[in-house]
Amino acid sequence: MRERAEPIACLTAYEYSQARLADAAGVDVVLVGDSLGMVVQGHETTVPVTVEDIVYHTQAVARGLSRAWLIADMPFMSYVTLEHALETAACLMQDGGAQMVKLEGDAQQQEIVASFAAHGIPVCAHLGLRPQLVHKLGGYRVQGREDRQAEQMLADALTLQQAGADMLLLECVPSALASRIQKEVHIPVIGIGAGSGCDGQILVMHDVLGITASPPKFTQDFLKGRGSIQEALSAYVAAVKSREFPAAAQSFS
Ligand SMILES: Nc1nc(=O)c2c([nH]1)NC[C@@H]1CN(c3ccc(C(=O)N[C@@H](CCC(=O)O)C(=O)O)cc3)CN21
Numbered sequence: 001m002r003e004r005a006e007p008i009a010c011l012t013a014y015e016y017s018q019a020r021l022a023d024a025a026g027v028d029v030v031l032v033g034d035s036l037g038m039v040v041q042g043h044e045t046t047v048p049v050t051v052e053d054i055v056y057h058t059q060a061v062a063r064g065l066s067r068a069w070l071i072a073d074m075p076f077m078s079y080v081t082l083e084h085a086l087e088t089a090a091c092l093m094q095d096g097g098a099q100m101v102k103l104e105g106d107a108q109q110q111e112i113v114a115s116f117a118a119h120g121i122p123v124c125a126h127l128g129l130r131p132q133l134v135h136k137l138g139g140y141r142v143q144g145r146e147d148r149q150a151e152q153m154l155a156d157a158l159t160l161q162q163a164g165a166d167m168l169l170l171e172c173v174p175s176a177l178a179s180r181i182q183k184e185v186h187i188p189v190i191g192i193g194a195g196s197g198c199d200g201q202i203l204v205m206h207d208v209l210g211i212t213a214s215p216p217k218f219t220q221d222f223l224k225g226r227g228s229i230q231e232a233l234s235a236y237v238a239a240v241k242s243r244e245f246p247a248a249a250q251s252f253s
């Protein structure tokens, strides 16, 4: 899809019925995100989410998909060592049914990414705002605004691609930086709060349906003015495919 410049429409889902509707709406990639800790379990962060939680939700989501590609998040502290990371990936793929795993990483995770590549585990590297680091960062804020940070993010993206990452996800980064990274790599780049220069977009299901208490500014309620969840998800896919979403209002300069 990157090669033919077709925008990749991605969305999170946490259970069977959401997955079925997303799949029917033409969502290309479904992510069982550790955001489930917040939108499903009601925690303040994604930190408490376990591998067991992700496996349970991935199993339910997998049963609802017939077309979309299925990614599962590696939770906080589930990829501390190489062996640990492989064990977690085995759970997500063999027990959960994921086709790809995603980890929040920088160049420090390159050995893990290389090992995944060597063992046939497709992997997406999540850069920019990494919510699992919330207690180090002190909040959920845009990343890569300073030159040094921006250069580091680009270098990390190239390092992870070189190590064998199959996909990148950029969260909460200025649009210009995301576009620059997209041009420098050859693997698909999926953005959330990263502007319209990415190869695809992802949002959290609950934000698309307008049921999050205080949604991040890069989101949009697609159920507003529409009569059903199915219509809302189709409108989201259409907006990504036509590049109407994200507009400047849902991006960071
Ligand atoms: N419902 C939901 N949607 C998400 O996109 C999401 C989650 N939960 N949980 C896991 C992470 C956390 N994320 C977040 C949460 C809040 C902001 C936020 O409030 N950002 C500010 C921008 C601050 C700045 O300008 O630096 C905003 O106003 O959007 C961003 C990302 C993204 N992910």
Ligand SMILES: CC(C)C(=O)C(=O)O
Pocket (backbone or CB within 6 Å): 012, 031, 032, 033, 034, 035, 036, 073, 126, 169, 171, 192, 202, 203, 204
């Ligand atoms: C917001 C996306 C990218 C994510 O990692 C999640 O839902 O956990």
Ligand SMILES: [Mg+2]
Pocket (backbone or CB within 6 Å): 033, 034, 035, 073
């Ligand atoms: Mg996540």
